Amino acid sequence: MCDCALIGLILVLRSTPLFGTEPLRVATYNIFVGNPDLERSVGVILAADLDLVALQEVSHRHIDVLTTRLSERFPYRFFPDSGQSDGLALLSRVPLANERYRPSRRGLNGFAFAEVEFDGRQVQVANLHLDPIRTWTLAYKLTVPWQLLWQGTHHRSELAQVSAELRPMVATIILGDFNTIASKAAPEEFTRWGLTDSYAAIHSNGKRVATHRAAILGVSVGRRIDYIFHSRELRTVDSELIPGEPSDHDMVRSTLEWSE
Numbered sequence: 474m475c476d477c478a479l480i481g482l483i484l485v486l487r488s489t490p491l492f493g494t495e496p497l498r499v500a501t502y503n504i505f506v507g508n509p510d511l512e513r514s515v516g517v518i519l520a521a522d523l524d525l526v527a528l529q530e531v532s533h534r535h536i537d538v539l540t541t542r543l544s545e546r547f548p549y550r551f552f553p554d555s556g557q558s559d560g561l562a563l564l565s566r567v568p569l570a571n572e573r574y575r576p577s578r579r580g581l582n583g584f585a586f587a588e589v590e591f592d593g594r595q596v597q598v599a600n601l602h603l604d605p606i607r608t609w610t611l612a613y614k615l616t617v618p619w620q621l622l623w624q625g626t627h628h629r630s631e632l633a634q635v636s637a638e639l640r641p642m643v644a645t646i647i648l649g650d651f652n653t654i655a656s657k658a659a660p661e662e663f664t665r666w667g668l669t670d671s672y673a674a675i676h677s678n679g680k681r682v683a684t685h686r687a688a689i690l691g692v693s694v695g696r697r698i699d700y701i702f703h704s705r706e707l708r709t710v711d712s713e714l715i716p717g718e719p720s721d722h723d724m725v726r727s728t729l730e731w732s733e
Contacts, residue, residue, distance in 0.1 A: 496710055497591045497729045499525045501600070501648040501699050503685075503722035506530040506560075510719045515542045517717055518564075521726050525589065527600035528562040529582075529650045539564070551587055561585040561600050575638060579630040580604030586638055592731065594644065596707075599635055601649035603628050603659060625656030632662050644706040646729070650722070653698045663702045671701040671727040672712040684714060684723045701727045708732045 500523050504514045508530075515538070518526055526547070531539070536552050539562065544550075547564035553574035560582050563569060569587040576583040582602035589596050604627050606620050607613040613620075628651075639645060647668065651659040660670060673679025683695035699722055701712070707729045715724040 495592065497525070497596075497707075498523045498726065499527075499646060499648065499701060499729060500715075500724050500726040501527045501529075501650070501701055502717060502724040503529040503602075503650045503699060503720060504531060504535065504717075505720040505722065506532050508535070508719060511535055511538050512542075513719055514717070515539070517715060517724060518543065519546060521715055521724060523564075523726070524567065525563070525565045525598065527585070527598070527648050528564065529600070529602045530560055531562045532560075536562075551585060553583075553585060560602055563587050563598065563600055565589060567591070573638075575634065577604065577631050578634055579627045581607070584631075584635055584638070591644075594706075594731070596644045596646060597639060599639065599645070599647045599649075601631075601635065601647065601651065601659075603631055603650065603652045605652045606654050621655040624652075624654065625658040628652075628656060628658040629662060632659060636666075645704040646701065646707070647703070648701040648725070649699070651698055651700050653700075654696060660700060660702075663700075668702040668704055669707075669709065671703055671709045671729070672714070672725060674709045675712045682714060684725060686721050686723070699723070699725045701725055703727075703729060706732055 500521055508514055543564060547566055549565040549569045551563040551569055551572040553561060563585055567589050569589060572587045574583060574585050581604055585600040587598050589598060608617060647663060653659060682697050684697050684699040686695045710728040710730055712727040715726055717723040
């Protein structure tokens with residue numbers, strides 16, 4: 474009788490999911506600091522039906538609108554203090570914990586970190602906006618060749634700073650605008666860390682699509698610079714690019730669940 478009971482218990486445990494079936498829907502979206510129609514971008518966010526969204530290029534004039542329009546969908550929000558950064562935000566349908574902002578020591582922007590509970594387990598989230606190629610002044614334009622040459626080194630330095638903020642052995646999602654214009658240092662480094670490129674895990678053309686729209690003399694020069702990476706505790710069920718106009722970036726949206 475005891476043996477039968479033990480066998481029955483084993484069968485029950487094998488047939489019972491370790492975790493629930495609700496997926497986690499996450500996205501990254503650079504809303505563009507000069508956004509001429511923020512309401513349209515709000516519409517993009519609402520239509521995506523997300524649990525967590527990482528935003529970049531959030532100016533101070535955007536915060537009131539985002540808070541008013543998105544507070545019902547995302548009751549938990551992290552905007553770094555005005556003295557720290559006006560560029561990043563995390564909006565969530567589940568509570569955020571251990572929220573913090575770290576300015577980049579080598580770049581123009583910085584990193585926002587938080588933790589969420591997904592289906593009874595903890596996930597750490599990092600929203601990154603890696604250093605861009607700076608072209609908005611004449612002085613910057615004159616240094617573009619050197620910026621292109623050194624971008625990979627600068628990004629690797631930023632990622633070392635990010636790595637120091639992350640806890641080992643905790644499920645991880647790293648997403649944001651990686652500004653991979655002259656160097657693929659960021660996606661290459663995350664792959665070396667054992668993280669999964671969510672979009673590329675689903676789409677064979679993942680390395681060829683563009684998430685940033687730009688053109689020179691009418692010729693498209695857009696590149697894929699917006700990414701979602703996750704650790705092996707999670708797996709991608711679906712991933713897609715969502716048109717992000719009027720921003721010059723498209724949204725990257727992924728549906729994740731726990732790995733078996």
